[in-house]
Amino acid sequence: MVYIVIPVHNRKEYTLDCLTSLRNQSVENKVIVVDDGSTDGTKEMLAEKFPDVIVLRGDGTLFWTAAINMGIRHALKLSASVVMTLNNDTIAASDFLEKMMYWAGQKPNALLGAFDVDVKTKKPYYGGEIMHWALDKSSYLLDTLKESEQHGLHEVSVFPARGLLIPRAVFDSIGLFEEKMLPHYMADMDFTLLAKRKGFPIYCNYDAILYTYPDEGGDRKISSNRTLKNYYKHLFTIKGGGNLKNFTIYTFRNCPPLLIPISLLVGYMRRLVGFWR
Numbered sequence: 001m002v003y004i005v006i007p008v009h010n011r012k013e014y015t016l017d018c019l020t021s022l023r024n025q026s027v028e029n030k031v032i033v034v035d036d037g038s039t040d041g042t043k044e045m046l047a048e049k050f051p052d053v054i055v056l057r058g059d060g061t062l063f064w065t066a067a068i069n070m071g072i073r074h075a076l077k078l079s080a081s082v083v084m085t086l087n088n089d090t091i092a093a094s095d096f097l098e099k100m101m102y103w104a105g106q107k108p109n110a111l112l113g114a115f116d117v118d119v120k121t122k123k124p125y126y127g128g129e130i131m132h133w134a135l136d137k138s139s140y141l142l143d144t145l146k147e148s149e150q151h152g153l154h155e156v157s158v159f160p161a162r163g164l165l166i167p168r169a170v171f172d173s174i175g176l177f178e179e180k181m182l183p184h185y186m187a188d189m190d191f192t193l194l195a196k197r198k199g200f201p202i203y204c205n206y207d208a209i210l211y212t213y214p215d216e217g218g219d220r221k222i223s224s225n226r227t228l229k230n231y232y233k234h235l236f237t238i239k240g241g242g243n244l245k246n247f248t249i250y251t252f253r254n255c256p257p258l259l260i261p262i263s264l265l266v267g268y269m270r271r272l273v274g275f276w277r
Helices: 012-023 043-047 063-076 095-106 168-174 187-197 220-226 229-235 246-255 257-274
Strands: 002-008 029-036 054-058 082-085 090-092 111-118 124-126 129-132 137-140 155-158 164-167 202-212
Touching: 002 012, 002 063, 002 095, 012 029, 012 043, 012 090, 029 043, 029 063, 043 054, 043 168, 054 063, 054 129, 063 082, 063 168, 082 168, 095 111, 095 164, 095 202, 164 168, 164 187, 168 187, 187 246, 220 229, 229 246, 229 257, 246 257
Parallel strands: 002 029, 002 082, 029 054, 111 202
Antiparallel strands: 082 164, 090 202, 111 124, 111 164, 129 137, 155 202
């Protein structure tokens, strides 16, 4: 059985669509929703429409990392052998879990990420990346793979937790996501980089399609309105994708030591200037 952990805070319509898509999978799964203080009727919707879903509750102060860790701890207590982390603003293709578990059987010690497709345009959105620390940027596989090559597994160096299948052995080896130092953004990338260093390969599974809403990310909304107030939020608040403190911690935790100075310099410039582009 696959245990699927989904942290939520409001946006019940997205949660409804996400859970409906999981209910229709051919592979047995158990969903754990961590509801971090929703006020939009999410609690009532879950009780009415998804009584089989395990619901854990927070008070609105968990943010992403503590919420996902709460769900993972619960899954591991239930003897989960594999856990998937998932965002609620996603819709799983009808064979999503089938394709995930097929490749998990072939690569039992690997982390497998989903192939993201824009739910509106039906165009590929994200298919994994290779990190280049000296430039503080990545090369994206979708920029180089031909359409005929977009199937099966492709190894990557880092992956977000949006549709990420993680064997229990990974948690046994490296623990959970880093919630104290990285409470919201970058904790998932940090986790996969650490797993990779510990010998667990990471792949994007191009056969497992996850439909996503690219514009629904918290920092996307901040960056879409370029004001000084949002510039501050982008650089210094917990939900700011350009948070300088988080980036610094993430770099020191993962970057090869000799490349830390140049990676920090380039990264700071990209975050300070890139917001206005």
